[in-house]
Amino acid sequence: MIQSWPDHLLLVGCGNMAGQMLSRWLDCGLDPARVTVLRPSGRPVADGVAVVTDYPDALPAGTTVLLGMKPYQIAAVAAALAPLCAADTRIVSILAGTTLADLRARFSAARDIVRAMPNLPVGLGEGVTALFTDAATATQAKADVAALIEPLGLVEWIADEALFNQVTALSGCGPAFLFRFIDALARAGEAIGIPADQAARMALATVQGSADMAARAADSPGVLADKVASPGGMTREGLNVLDADDRLLALLTDTLAAARDRGEAMARGA
Numbered sequence: 001m002i003q004s005w006p007d008h009l010l011l012v013g014c015g016n017m018a019g020q021m022l023s024r025w026l027d028c029g030l031d032p033a034r035v036t037v038l039r040p041s042g043r044p045v046a047d048g049v050a051v052v053t054d055y056p057d058a059l060p061a062g063t064t065v066l067l068g069m070k071p072y073q074i075a076a077v078a079a080a081l082a083p084l085c086a087a088d089t090r091i092v093s094i095l096a097g098t099t100l101a102d103l104r105a106r107f108s109a110a111r112d113i114v115r116a117m118p119n120l121p122v123g124l125g126e127g128v129t130a131l132f133t134d135a136a137t138a139t140q141a142k143a144d145v146a147a148l149i150e151p152l153g154l155v156e157w158i159a160d161e162a163l164f165n166q167v168t169a170l171s172g173c174g175p176a177f178l179f180r181f182i183d184a185l186a187r188a189g190e191a192i193g194i195p196a197d198q199a200a201r202m203a204l205a206t207v208q209g210s211a212d213m214a215a216r217a218a219d220s221p222g223v224l225a226d227k228v229a230s231p232g233g234m235t236r237e238g239l240n241v242l243d244a245d246d247r248l249l250a251l252l253t254d255t256l257a258a259a260r261d262r263g264e265a266m267a268r269g270a
């Protein structure tokens with residue numbers, strides 16, 4: 001597709017997550033002169049990107065604002081930013097646990113508000129971003145936001161905001177769970193006698209190769225697992241441990257549920 005970028009993009013906060021999004025956009029051709037980053041530290045971001053430590057007096061017409069600070073900072077940010085917003089200011093929020101209703105209440109002048117939940121691999125164009133908005137957001141704004149997010153990887157519109165904490169648990173938090181898995185696979189290898197550095201290399205490459213293969217395969221991951229397992233062989237014995245009482249499934253379900261519950265608590269202001 002031919003990428004059409006916002007004329008003006010203001011990032012409020014540019015840390016781990018928004019920084020990855022911006023890095024990918026710049027790699028894909030976004031003109032840095034269109035970007036302003038507001039961050040208290042004033043730390044430089046990238047060549048040509050303006051960094052400010054305070055809000056401008058006004059926003060250029062049609063500015064797209066990416067809210068990329070921590071969720072608990074929304075009240076302070078909205079107090080300073082909302083008076084600068086007009087009907088044509090587009091707001092994209094990546095704040096976990098911050099509902100569209102909350103954003104609409106705080107940015108009442110803005111018509112187009114979209115919740116986005118990216119994950120860290122967006123910096124490679126291999127991320128996942130969930131999107132949600134409501135009927136008040138214009139169709140063109142939805143399309144423009146989707147086009148902005150598209151270079152980051154998989155884009156999934158979520159029909160029901162009630163599922164937003166669930167998808168955040170799966171894909172937003174997911175990289176942390178998978179990094180933990182890779183680490184645990186390596187440490188388990190070490191525990192059964194493989195030198196630590198070799199186990200770390202082998203665990204990472206095994207996960208990378210398996211994910212790449214699963215992404216290209218016609219078979220589902222569940223079927224692929226069975227293809228690795230020779231009847232009466234080693235893999236089946238290992239799978240029997242993971243599968244006993246749905247151990248791995250139960251562990252991951254508990255993991256996602258805990259993350260989801262925290263999102264719901266954050267939405268209640270906890």
Ligand SMILES: NC(=O)C1=CN([C@@H]2O[C@H](COP(=O)(O)OP(=O)(O)OC[C@H]3O[C@@H](n4cnc5c(N)ncnc54)[C@H](OP(=O)(O)O)[C@@H]3O)[C@@H](O)[C@H]2O)C=CC1
Pocket residue numbers: 012013014015016017018019038039040041042043068069070071073076077094095096117118119120172173
């Ligand atoms: N980390 C992740 O994997 C994901 C995070 N998110 C969401 O992204 C958001 C940011 O998380 P993350 O990037 O991890 O956090 P970071 O701590 O890495 O980044 C926070 C950013 O906010 C800036 N900031 C701090 N105070 C203010 C303020 N008062 N006004 C404006 N900006 C401020 C910081 O500035 P400075 O750089 O100057 O310190 C920094 O750039 C959160 O809302 C989180 O829910 C969503 C999906 C995944």
Ligand SMILES: O=C(O)[C@@H]1CCC=N1
Pocket residue numbers: 096168172173
């Ligand atoms: O931990 C958090 O709250 C955010 C949301 C998804 C990833 N990081």
